[in-house]
Amino acid sequence: MLEAGEVRSFTPPKVLASAANGVIDMIRRKGGSAEAVFASAAIRMSDVGCPTNELNLHQYCNLFEQAARQTGNDNFGLEFGAQFQPRELGPIGYAATSSPTLGAALRNVEAYFPAHQGESTFGFIPEGDIVWLSYQITDPRIVDRRQDAELSLGMFCNIFRTALGKNWAPLEVRFEHAKPEGDSDHSRYFNAPVQFSRRTNAFAFRRDILSTKMPEPDPYLFAIIEALLRSRRDFMGDPQDIVSVLRNQIKMYLGERTPGVGDIAAILGMSSSTLQRQLKEIGVTYNDILRSAREELALHYMKNADMPLTDVALCLGYSELSAFSRAFRNWTGMSPHRFRRIEAFKK
Incomplete structure (x- = not known):
């Protein structure tokens, strides 16, 4: 039930198609039919061809749930996120990789995440020398979102690995969904302890790594990308x-x-x-x-x-x-x- 004065938008939240970059090839590599998966999710395959196209977030989440079912790979989202490189995320990925430090990269992702994906939270919870990166879809209409949670945390981890090396690992990983079968794969992919049935999706890291320099800072590129992200965020116009x-x-x-x-x-x-x-x-x-x-x-x-x-x-x-x-x-x-x-x- 909504609180007095609260308004729930019935406009479906969107996500940029760049977040699905490479999913067609991965479905086929896993022995699935990309045509069948996209049809089940009610998404045209051509919609993911342009990274700035918008996808319905509910259909996007369903795309990965259907891919997991159709390929028989329950950890489809986990594997997709593990191999997904930050720049493949499109504008927000380039904003991260062109930033001067890891801390700046994360601040830029946070500041412009609403321009990338709607009805979702991306933020940080500090606990002394430890910080938790937290991510969650807030639209209650989207129920099946396990694959999205696992691929998203994998994507975010790879921003850290861009700065800290491919062997960097979070201190701990948490997911809001229940513990699945074959959960040992999660610990292997993140190289960290993983817990389930928690209040949000998050992973922990040490605060002191935020000053680490990004390997390819590019102020000129960032200025171009930031203008695009700012105009998109402002156009979407959610004061919250x-x-x-x-x-x-x-x-x-x-x-x-x-x-x-x-x-x-x-x-x-x-x-x-x-x-x-x-x-x-x-x-x-x-x-x-x-x-x-x-x-x-x-x-x-x-x-x-x-x-x-x-x-x-x-x-x-x-x-x-x-x-x-x-x-x-x-x-x-x-x-x-x-x-x-x-x-x-x-x-």
Whole structure:
């Protein structure tokens, strides 16, 4: 049920056809009929010929589910993502590979992900020296999305491997879907422990690798690609996109210091006044988003019963536990101690 004032768009979300680059060849290599798979997914094979074509996201997810069934390869998406190189993603892939550092590459993917795929989240959750890259389709109408989750995390891992080498591995991988048969392949492809039935799709990495230089930075190419992505994102015009990007950038800073509007504006390549004007146009303030980012992280950290409350407060940018406790009571209507007792009782 929608909350009061919430509007759910009934326009099908889209994804750029570049995300399916090479799928026809892979279906055939696995002994399947590409014609049959595309017909089952109600997608024309010619639609994936141009990387800037738009595909219905539901049909795109179904394409890979059908490919897995038709080829008899339950890990079709996992294998597809493992071999998929960042530049094959089209504009957003080139934005990543032409960035100066891995951290910049990930920030650019996050900032322009709405231009690549709708009704989805791509962001980061910091936990001290560890950061989780999180991805999830948010459209509840798309139910069968296991193959998409596995291929997407594989694609994102390959952005890291572009900078860190083909043998780089995440610390841990998590998927929202249930544990499948043959799950040992997942650990082998990611070279990391894999868990299932988690709240989102994510993998963990060490924060200090973000400063690693990308091997082929290209400021000129990036300027061209960024203009394309920005115009596409702005054309799509969802005001929540910029809110999500800001919230995720704030979460990346919290724990080191509380970022000001100038810090975040600089990352997005704009002045503080321009950013504040854009937020005013959609009826929110920077402080609103800061509070929202803290609340999201607080609920995430509080579910880790082994994390002391003082550490939670520090990770959220509070210098004193009392300040965090007051804020948490405003968010949830209860104290942090009571919240943890209730969570423990649920278990």
